[in-house]
Amino acid sequence: MEVFIQQTTNGLAVGGIYALIALGYTMVYGVLKLINFAHGDLFALGAYLGFTLLVSFGLAGYVGMVSAILICSLMVMVFSGLAGYLLERVAYRPLRNSDRISAVVSALGASIFFQNAIMLVWGAQYRSYPAGIIPNLTISFAGQNIPLIRIFVLVASVVIMLILYFFINRTRIGMAIRASAIDQGAARLMGIDVRSVIALVFIIGPALGGLAGVMVGIYYGQINFNMGQMYGLKAFTAAIIGGIGNIPGAMLGGLLLGLVEAFGAAYISLAWRDAITFIVLILILVVRPTGILRERVAEKL
Amino acid sequence: MLELKDISVSYGPVGALHNLTINVAPGELVTILGANGAGKSTTLMTISGLVRPQSGSIHFSGTRIDTLRSHEIVKLGITQAPEGRRVFGPLTVRENLLLGAFTRSGHPREVEKRLDWIFTMFPRLKERKDQMSGTLSGGEQQMLAIGRALMAEPRLLLLDEPSLGLAPLIVKSIFKTIKDINQAGVTVILVEQNAKAALKLADRAYVLEVGHLRMEGPAQDLLDDPMVQKTYLGVS
Numbered sequence: 154m155e156v157f158i159q160q161t162t163n164g165l166a167v168g169g170i171y172a173l174i175a176l177g178y179t180m181v182y183g184v185l186k187l188i189n190f191a192h193g194d195l196f197a198l199g200a201y202l203g204f205t206l207l208v209s210f211g212l213a214g215y216v217g218m219v220s221a222i223l224i225c226s227l228m229v230m231v232f233s234g235l236a237g238y239l240l241e242r243v244a245y246r247p248l249r250n251s252d253r254i255s256a257v258v259s260a261l262g263a264s265i266f267f268q269n270a271i272m273l274v275w276g277a278q279y280r281s282y283p284a285g286i287i288p289n290l291t292i293s294f295a296g297q298n299i300p301l302i303r304i305f306v307l308v309a310s311v312v313i314m315l316i317l318y319f320f321i322n323r324t325r326i327g328m329a330i331r332a333s334a335i336d337q338g339a340a341r342l343m344g345i346d347v348r349s350v351i352a353l354v355f356i357i358g359p360a361l362g363g364l365a366g367v368m369v370g371i372y373y374g375q376i377n378f379n380m381g382q383m384y385g386l387k388a389f390t391a392a393i394i395g396g397i398g399n400i401p402g403a404m405l406g407g408l409l410l411g412l413v414e415a416f417g418a419a420y421i422s423l424a425w426r427d428a429i430t431f432i433v434l435i436l437i438l439v440v441r442p443t444g445i446l447r448e449r450v451a452e453k454l
Numbered sequence: 455m456l457e458l459k460d461i462s463v464s465y466g467p468v469g470a471l472h473n474l475t476i477n478v479a480p481g482e483l484v485t486i487l488g489a490n491g492a493g494k495s496t497t498l499m500t501i502s503g504l505v506r507p508q509s510g511s512i513h514f515s516g517t518r519i520d521t522l523r524s525h526e527i528v529k530l531g532i533t534q535a536p537e538g539r540r541v542f543g544p545l546t547v548r549e550n551l552l553l554g555a556f557t558r559s560g561h562p563r564e565v566e567k568r569l570d571w572i573f574t575m576f577p578r579l580k581e582r583k584d585q586m587s588g589t590l591s592g593g594e595q596q597m598l599a600i601g602r603a604l605m606a607e608p609r610l611l612l613l614d615e616p617s618l619g620l621a622p623l624i625v626k627s628i629f630k631t632i633k634d635i636n637q638a639g640v641t642v643i644l645v646e647q648n649a650k651a652a653l654k655l656a657d658r659a660y661v662l663e664v665g666h667l668r669m670e671g672p673a674q675d676l677l678d679d680p681m682v683q684k685t686y687l688g689v690s
Contacts, residue, residue, distance in 0.1 A: 325559050332542055332553050339540040341504055344528030344557035344606060 158297045160415040166303045166372065168411020169310030173365035174388030175395070175403040176317065177237075177358025183334035183398040184347075184354050187253070190260035191240055192362055193385015194267035199233045199363025200376040201275050207283060207370075218286065226367055233363025234356040241355035246348075264381075272378040279377050282370040306368050313361065314404045321400055330354060334398065383427070387414075390434040396444025405446065455480045455641055456501070456532075456610060461510035461520075463496055470496045471665045473510070478610070478643060483636040485644045485652040485673065487686055488662035494645040495537050497662070498612045501643075502534050503527045514610070529557050531609035535599040535616065537645075543588025547579050550587050550598055554605030565605070572601040575631060593624035600631070610641045617648045629655055649686035653677045661686070 174196050181189045206212050206225045213221035244263045248256045287305055291298035321327040332340040333350045341347050369384070370376050391410045395402025410430065417429035437444065456478040463471040471493045478484050486494050499505040501512060503524035512520040519527050533554070542550050551572060555565045573580035576597040582590060587598055596616055603611055613632065617625040629651055636642045646652035653659055653673045661669040661682065669676065676682045 325556070328545075328549065328553060329556065331545065335542045335544060336540050338504055339536065339542065340553075341524040342502055342528070342534050342536060342540075343553045343602070344525045344533075345553075346523070346525040348523075 154295075155297060156419050158295055159299075160419045161412065162294075162299050162303050162307070164412035164415030165408060166306040166310075166411070167415065168391075168408035169307050169314075170365045170368050170372070170407075171384075171388050171391045171410050172314060172404045172407025173310050173361045173368070174384060175391040175407045176314070176400065177362045178389050178392040179395070179397055179400060179403040180330075180354045180358050182392070183400070184330065184337075184351055185245075187245070187256050188260065188389070189240075189245075189355075189358070190257070190385075191244070191263035191267055192358065193381035193383075193388070194264050194271070195233055195236055195240070195359040195381070196362040196366045196369075196384055196388075197271055197376070197378065197381035198236055198267060199229045199359075199366030200370045200380065201271055201280070201366070201378075202229045202232050202363065203367035203370050204275070204280050204282060204376060207286065208280075213283070213286070218288075222286065222371070226364055229363045229367050230360040233366075234360035236363075237355040237359030238352055240359070241352055245355075246351075268379055268381065275378065277378060279375050282374050282376070284374060286371055302372060306372050309368065310365075313364065317357070317361070318400065318404075326353070387430055390430055390437075393434060393442075394437050394444060396446045399444060399446050402444050402446040406444070455482075455515055456643075457511075457513045458497070458501070459511050459513075461497075461500060461507045461512065463493075463500055463505055463507050469665055471500070471507075474662075474665075474667055476660055476667075476670075478641060480609075480641055481636075481639065482658060483633070483642045483644065483656045485646055485656035485659045486662060487646060487649045487652060487659055487676075488668075489647070491664065492662040493665040494662055495614055496665075498534055498536075498614050498643065498645055501527075501532060501612060525557070528606060531607070532612065533603040533606045533608040533610075534612035535596075535603040535614065537614040537618065539592075539595045539599040541587040541590070541595050541598050541602070543586065545587060546584050547587050547590070547598055548583040550602050551579075551605050554602035557606050564607075568605055568607065572604060575634070576601055593620050593628070596620060596624075596628055597631075600628070600635075604635065604640075608640060610643070611635065612643050612645075614645045615647060616644070617646060617651065625651065649682070650677075653682075653687075 177192045178189065181187060203225050206228060207221065212225055216224065240263055244259045245256060248259055287302040290301040292301055292304060321330060329345045329350055332343060332345060333347050337347050387410065391406035392403045394409060395406030413433055414426055414430055418426040458474055458476040461471055461474045486497060488494050496505060500507055503522055507520055511518060514530055514532060517530060551569055555568060558565050578594055579597055579601055590598065616628050632642060632644065633655055644652055644656060653676055656673040659673045659676045660667060
């Protein structure tokens, strides 16, 4: 029971992080039918920007811990969003009318670029977020002590996802994003500026990804320049599980994958954790390539 | 009101339109006829800015529009109900209509009024306003596509094959609605394969053949023309 509760909460927290990253993959895919392979690296960039703000700049020394985390998160979202926007302008927009394979190659190139840029700027060694940035407290739940930081990560990711869900489904711009994902030509005939919609999606996705990077830094304490590879692959798996292009699917897929990993690590073997993820990916691709939400949510995005 | 001058369009090496010149006066109902591949849809997509002409120019009420982007053209007052209807299937009827008013969303009261007007014109859409539009019948989807194009309060409405795949009775009612819309002051360009019905409805007509303008004139003259009768009206 102890392991079960600990791993459930842990899985949901990690899953929330996967979900935030997965949203970036799925939104871009929804509108452009393109996998943004550089997305994982924008997530890593977010983690490093957070590191610079919290450690090098010592933000907490000026404004206190709580405000420091808030300000840091906001600034990282802004900068990651900006990086995403530039990525779209430089690496994808010029190829809008080319073959899809050109865009894929460009995406892979952008990924390598970001990884190396991060390594050059911040170095190849592991970097540490300040310990105890969230006070090392625990909360009692069902007789177990759950770390406060775990609750914080889970709640923060769920709140962000709810905001995004509301934005996509209830606002005018959200409707424009959905319409562009369903039928780009028809969306243009409605007077929607699809080019701006695409740019916006490339801002929102990396902003969420960058935030997830800060969360990983806070949650695990350590970051590395090529962390975007593994997290990117996992979040991509989460997006596939939920049905790529489907926003609620990415949220659900992320949380599910977090749980599967946590239980796999606890009950099977920690060494098998990553393998389990990719076994799930292969199973989904073989058995249900459109993802688990296909039937109930017919729409993409 | 709308002037296409020497418009040429090609998809890669394949020419789709060759030096097409079309003029539409305010309040007119003009039809463009032709077989599959004649360039009818390309003409409408070029006007809407989704396809770029290689040469020539398009002016709308004195403004050159062939260099504008599609959303700017919608803002000027040209909307389209495209071929195949292309309603947003996973969205509700109401959401589809509101998307049609995307450029008007600064004026919520007018949009509500417009929505009521569309619902009076198409009571079926009102009954199904909260239904996913992908579940509508073909005729209802066509009504939705036309209603959606009207939501932006266009001055020029482009209709691409509104009769395609619909039962004759429904076609009749759609065509009557098109006439009503035109009489309410909206200029209409109607692309059709159902040449007879279109010619009976229209003031003037253009006939395209593999990207070339073959004939133009008052609709009644074309109805009486032996070549048109033979080729497009099935009279032998």
